[in-house]
Amino acid sequence: MKSKILISALLLSYVCSAQADPLSAWNDSASKQAIEQWVQNATNQDRSTFIPPDKRYVVFDNDGTLWPEAPLTFQLRFAVDEIKRLAPEHPEWKNDPVVSAVLKDDFRTVAQSGEKGLMQLLELTHSNITTDEFAQRVSNWVDSHQDQRFGCRYDQMGYQPMRQLLDYLRDNGFKTWIISGGGIDFMRVLAQKMYGIPPEQVVGSFSLSEFSLTDNGTQLRKTMKGAFNDDAAAKPVAIHLFMGQRPVAAFGNSDGDLAMLQYTAANPDFRTFGLLVHHTDAEREYAYDSHPPASGKLIEGLKMAQEKGWTVVDMKQDWKTVFDPALCK
């Protein structure tokens, strides 16, 4: 009787371990093999490539790497929807060319307004409110909006293969960080639930808030002061400031991620890993590199990946699914 139970237990454990591929949303292609090989090398104490657990810091871009950035980033969609929601309270906005373009869904004019126009939209929707109120607005927006093409809530549109990769790395003792051009306060509302990443490991573009006492406590008010745009050469700067150590792996999807990948690759102590997600799947998501819809240009990166031996993920070939079918069909 005892031995029967033992054999059943052994069989069950064999069946379970055979089924439980932590990267099941990845096809068995070179990209998946490269990831698994590097993790095995990094976590095997008998190999010269071993990385001690307290050095296992890995960094991920967000827009286009963990969730879509086409045709507009989620954060820009939030800003647009907020402008529309708030417009009735601000009749004076009608006289503003950028805001009135937003209200007419005229994104060509918005794009032509350049960084100045973008900063103006951010100022109207991301400042002069408390940090608590801002988090609540992002939350309300996520609860009440869907992506038009896919018909899914935005917080259900994390790429399933990348979410599995985050879990897989954490299960192997890595600390997963987001280093993104997206707004730090915006992403932190979503990152714990979508990616299992706590607020302090989510780094993005930021401005400084202002502290004051109130009648019944304290408040932090968002401002545009000390604005830091966490993109391109600023990403290693942010990594040093927030994380305080050099990563051993970096994951991105655009030329704006190259400084972060180069900084990681130049880690003098360990064999590192670099990966770029190449958007090649117009049917299941979007296809772009040199002609991106709004952001996410990937030209230098494809050349550099060859030189440096970085893994380039071909979304169409390498991913079994893009979104988790249980969340977003």
Added chain:
Amino acid sequence: MKSKILISALLLSYVCSAQADPLSAWNDSASKQAIEQWVQNATNQDRSTFIPPDKRYVVFDNDGTLWPEAPLTFQLRFAVDEIKRLAPEHPEWKNDPVVSAVLKDDFRTVAQSGEKGLMQLLELTHSNITTDEFAQRVSNWVDSHQDQRFGCRYDQMGYQPMRQLLDYLRDNGFKTWIISGGGIDFMRVLAQKMYGIPPEQVVGSFSLSEFSLTDNGTQLRKTMKGAFNDDAAAKPVAIHLFMGQRPVAAFGNSDGDLAMLQYTAANPDFRTFGLLVHHTDAEREYAYDSHPPASGKLIEGLKMAQEKGWTVVDMKQDWKTVFDPALCK
């Protein structure tokens, strides 16, 4: 035979647990009891005061709270010693009134130069070098200097009761953070070894570094750009930026920590804890509040602690030891 072993094991475990007071460097006074009571309330799932593990974030000031700040902060001593070390390479410094005051140990003139003079010393010693080189310089300085009064290395001068408190809180599931006016890059060299706090949980005053590619890799160069002085009302701003959530306990020693303590006390979700270290021990360390040697004024704080029910540690009465006798006799 078996039962004898069992009894021995039980006795041993009883003896060990009786001996192992995690706060053994604290006298059994009201301060210690208040700490223990709050931790018991916060970690007992059956009480309404329970704080879930993923919300157990606690913040500590550093200068005067975890290590001495009198008569000069350690970081200012580092700056002074660096100026002296580097002066022979910079004959032009002799013409500068602040630098030449430093070279003559004329700290009255340095103090009279105010914030402008201080920023100048920081610029000469904390910028225009790579982050790696800076960390190496801090390390070399610690290895080659001692506190003159106590004859100890600076990295052996963490307050033993506070180091025990950090361990005790971590053993109870709290994440310990430093939120200090000290320089972020300076403290991170020492915090892991002295306090068991990893770099990403050490927050301080900072400036932005500059990223560039080099012949054999990449570098981050320290600059004075984007200088953020992490003191007073800036502390809650830094907590929001780096930690992204409100603490449940805050530990400081001066009026510069009050905004951080108020922000923590106004946490709407949990019963919080606030503590101020009062420097009352001229014999074993220093005694000051309204007439501090250089920094660390504590006037408002003593009043506010009464109103708010914060614990005020009387160093002389509450601490059995100040420094760990094994490190600094």
